[in-house]
Amino acid sequence: MNKMIGLWAHPRSRSTVLERVFIERGDFEVFHEPFAHMAFTEASAIPSDEWDHSLPTTYEGIKEHLLTAKERSNVFHKDMCYHCLDDLKVDLGFLAQQANIFLIREPASSIISHHRVHPDMPIQAIGHKALYDIFCVVTKLTGTVPYVINADDLAAEPERVIRKLCDYLEIEFLPHAMTWKRECPPQWKTWRSWHVAAENSERIISPAKQQIDMTVLDQFPKLRELYEYHRTFYARMNEFCQ
Template sequence: MSAAPKPIVLWAVPRSRSTAFLRIMLERGDLEVAHEPFSYLQVDGHYELAGRRVTSTVGLLDVMLEVNATERRVFAKDTTDYTYPPLLKDERLFNDVINTFMIREPRGAISSHYAMNPGATLDEYGFEYLHAIFDAVRSATGEVPLVIDGDDLVADPETMVRAYCERVGLAFKPEAMRWDPGRQSNWQRTDRWHAEVAESSGLVAKPPGRRETPETNEHLRRIADHHQPFYDALAHHRLTG
């Protein structure tokens, strides 16, 4: 009997459209989908996956691998506004998991993040830490991880999702590209961050509302200038369809 495919983790900068991508994975119906499990674990001290309650990153990886091997393939997405030092010391993250990454042009992501959380620190915008995880995965595996750009995703959703699925060993399901609007119970605690996805029925690029940007706000310009090199390094490897 062949081994089960590895669980998939999508690491993303905040406001990169990663929740919309997760919504597609959820709509498939054949995956155990975990929404920001490591973030929730860090903030709440616990997380529930497939009916199992975990209280540590080691325990969460235990459950992800168990569910993946015995029940359904696991897809998890998480964001890099938090850091996860114990997780990056666990070799199973590199050996037993497919780590993928989502970026978005910094000025758009940073403007959107600032509108939601104007008190965010420099590190919470997430590009530098996303690059650190990417480097850790590449160093441990000797392979360049898969990178997808949220702007590319909304520009050509089916092409990008199809290419992503092919790379991680999932069948592409075109019917999963559309869904009924509505909030999801597994992101209830961070509900306000996902209102646009909840109100949508598919991936559509929308012009941003009126808000501060790095062009209008010196604080945001400094943040964008700091994170741009990390985005550029990751964008060099992004999936092009």
Template sequence: MTSTAHRLFVMWAPPRSLSTAFVRVMAARGDFTILHEPLCDLAACGHFVHRRAGAEPRRLDSAPALFEHVGHLLGEGPVFVKDTCEYDYRDMLDGTGYLRDAIHVFMLREPASVINSHYHINPDMRCEDVGYEHLARVYDLVRLQARARPLFIDAERLVADPAGTVARFCESAGLKHLPESLQWEGGHLDIWERTKRWHLDAANSNRIAPIDRQYAVTVDNHEQLRGFYQANRPFYDYLRQQAGSVQQ
């Protein structure tokens, strides 16, 4: 990646962790170029299409091509990338400037909530799709190779106190806090075209707010989901512990 004074933020999250709601906050600021799940698209489809207003869609067919594209974008302004961790990205990331130079942000949400919500949309989900093991592996790589200290966002705290949580994030990240970014116009964003069925709540919202939804199938009444929870919980606990040590 090219040298630039503009900063790159990369958010890593399990699917269904409210990370897209945070993307909406960052998009509403108006000062970041947003890339939505580029590594996830590369892993799932073999390519990522970057769509943004005023520019032709850009198709990228490899991680090196993506990282080069991000470097060019950083020549224009700051960039915020969000990726979900259904997949193991270590082979794509290891030893790259993208990993080394970014400010990495980890979104944590209680695994039962992640799993219940994920299964509701994708009943064919696998244990690894929950994403916490992959998230922990990315964190370990970041801790070894990234220059900047990683940041963490607690999803439950984000919903309970959006203004305070976003303000604290901005302070930790060295960003100007823009309270107006906590509200936006509803509707789908072009950046999540491939996975828009996963983002109906974010599309139908104009701010971060609790969603009161009861699921018929949960980790409490489904043996397989309970197994997914038990497999992912240790990685979540590890990351929570790391978040506490980083923030002290």
């Protein structure tokens, strides 16, 4: 039976570079934020690029698109829970058909990064609250705490983190998937402007150690509000990082 892996993340969490590892593996069909197509259109205020009109635009349509793909191959899909929160949190059948893994990043870092790309993002788009909601749903559904990765650990020790993830998923660790050419995979074209660093990378790298400039949050009062709201949900999930 083919596997389906759902990577649930929040914006600016390094989820795209983790997705790139699964693109490079070659043994998964990879979908990049398919549920964004029910949350946005090419006319939405959020920055987008080459819109993919081949994807369904309803929750049920996107879900069936993924499940149909699972019939022919292993599937990896990465998405943000806030894109489909109301539907996802009651769809236990869909969640039960996949391995659900979660990726978090310290909210000050992700909020500042998000602000650079989309300064007018609404509070729910930060994503930690929605991610925590689905984390709780999966915990109750399975009776066990889901697998959580901290993005800073991924950046600092990518091979260790990916090897451990592969063990958890019961898939082979493939060394060749840890490096790649600088290019934009087809899956990223709709949101290409969000993934400039990932597109120009050749592997997962750890940025130079530096203190988060928290003064940026104070320069923009809205950012401080977003941080204060979401940091509790980050802290709760961070207790369970692998």
